Every structure is written in C-alpha cells, then in structure tokens.
Amino acid sequence: MSQAAPYTPAGPDQPTPRPRRTRLLLVPGGIVLLLIAIPGATYGFAENQLSQAQGSEAHGAYGQALSEYGTAETVAGNPVSRVLLGELADRAKAGTAETHYRWGLQLTEQTKFADSETQLRAAIKSGIADWAVRGNAALADLFYAWGQSLVADKQFQAGIDKYLQVAGVDPTGNLTASTNAGLAVAYAGFAQWYLQQQPIDYPNALIWYEKLVKDFPDSADAKLAQASSLPQTLYNAGVAFVQQMRFQQARDAMTEVVQNYPKTSWATQANAALTAKQPLTGLLILSDANPTPVANRLIRIASHWKIVKAHTYDDSGGHIYQTTTDAKGNFSIPGGVPPAPNYLVTWWDPSRSTFVTTFLSDNVPVNQVTVNPLEPAHTTVATS
Structure with missing residues (x-):
C-alpha cells in the first residue's frame, strides 16, 4: 500500500542563512602614533640630558652635571621606563658617581676639604664598585692632605684626628708610612707648642713627647726629642706636678729622667729632687676619742729603730729629729727630713721622764x- 507524499503548501521563498562576521576594534590613528612615540620621546629626552651632563662634567661644571645626570636617571630609571631605557639609566648612575669623584678631587686641590669629603663619600655610596674603590683612595689622600694643612696651621689636635682617619679608608696601607711620619711631626709640634705657652705647660708637653716616643720610636722627631727636649720636659713637668700637688706623677717623672736619661744634667737635678728633705709636720693629741691638743711637749722622730722586747724600742743608731709642740699641739721639723719609710714618733712623758710611744x-x-x-x-x- 502506497502513501502519499507530504504536502507542502506554496509560499514565499525563505532567505538562505549568512555566516556571522567578527567585528574589528578600530583605534584612532593618533593614539597609535602616541603609543609609539612616547618611548622614543622619553629616550630622546633622557639621551639629551645625559649628553648635556657629560658636557657639563667635561667643562668642570660639576654641580650642573649632577643635576642633569639626576634628571636622566630619574626619567630612564623609573619602573615603567627601565624596561626599555635601563642602559641609559645605568650610564647616568655611573656618570653621577664619576662626577662626585672628580668634583671631590678638585675640591681637595682647592683645600676645600669638608666639601671634598661630601663628594667623595657620595661616590663611595654610589653602589658601583669601581668608583667606591677610587673614592676610598681619594678620601685617604684627602684626610692626609687635611691633616697636613691643619698641623701646618698649628691646629694640632684636629690635624692628628684627620691623620688617624686615613687608615680607615686605606686598607692596602699605601699611605701608612707617610701618615705615620705626619703624626710624628704633629706630636712633636704639639709638644713644642705647649712649651711656647706662657706660662709654659710642661705636663701637656710631656704627654705628647711620651706619645711620640711610644708610638713612633724610630722617627727622627722621637730621636731628637730623646736627645734634648724630653729629659728637660720630664724634669720640669715633675716640678710642675709638685706645684699642682700631683705628687705621684711628680715622682714618676723624676724617676723616669734618672732611669732613662742618666747621663743628662736633668737626671742629676731629678736625683737631687728625689732625695731632698721634705717638710714634716704633725699634731699631738691626747687620744682619738679625746682630740685635745697636747701643748709644749717634746717630740722625737727617729729614722732608725728596733724592738728590743715587748713594748720596748731602741731608736739609737740613726738620725734623731727633735722639736716641741706649740700651744695648739702642732709641731714641725725645722729643715724637714729625708724621704724614708717608717719614721718612729715618740714624745716626752714627764711622769716617767722618758720618751714613749703606743703600740698596736x-x-x-x-x-x-x-x-x-x-x-x-x-x-x-x-698619746693614748
């Protein structure tokens, strides 16, 4: 059995479907040109600043060069530009370090030492190894020249301080010998300066002479000082120490003259001073608990004595010094006594008609x- 074909009613023709198209984003031509032009303009500006900086540096206009290098580095070295302009930024940074260095050298020659130090330290802090090494070497030269200048101007302490800074920036020791020679001259000059003051300041002169001999014993200045100035200064410093009641320092100074410079006339004088009689004074009282002065009582002081039995002494065989207390119990030995340990002090006891003392x-x-x-x-x- 056959079936009839499906019936399609007549009607208008249907349009054939067309494929979809992807739309293009159209960017105005001016914007495209601007995006292309910005890196080029930035590069050109930075390159121009770099070129100007190099020219300024070559003509010694270091302050202007630093400003121009700084502008170039800022423009080329920011995070956005560095991707494309990093090489320019690095050249600007190196140029800045070199300019600080060269300006520092110029300022050193002009004896503008403080300004020079500022520039050289900036070169050292640049982070570029080569300029850091050069900067340190130049800084060592600067401190040496600065020290020389200050010492020549008789600013000895300031000059010494600058000399002492050399070693900190001179790790290879290139300037060690010349710096030590400069320090020796400064120490000797400082000592002589104190000897020229009115009144003469022997104690401070002695400080610098002794430091000279201790730190630089082989220097010409040390040998010259030991031959003449130092023994004389030691002796006179000892005299000054006595006047200042700095007695141990006085003894040390005089003893050093005698021991270290025995053939000098100053040693003879020092030995006489060390053995000279010294004033001896005292006060006679009843007891520590009752400090009533004992007046008009004979006092006997013996340089040699010995114990012959318990609570009994013998002070014969040495020198005896004798005096009498005044109305207030004070006594003194006329003319003094020679330096010595353990003089024995006794007093007259009227009740026993003899000299007595107390015992521990x-x-x-x-x-x-x-x-x-x-x-x-x-x-x-x-007395009790």
Missing part, C-alpha cells in the same frame, strides 16, 4: 710616719 701589739708601734719624695708629710699622734 708587742712589737708594732702605732706612731710611724713615711715621708715620700717630693711630698710634704703630716701625721697626727695620739
């Missing part, structure tokens, strides 16, 4: 006094 123990007298060289001595003596 069977064989240790209480009242002993040591007289040191160059120093007056004083003692308080209690």
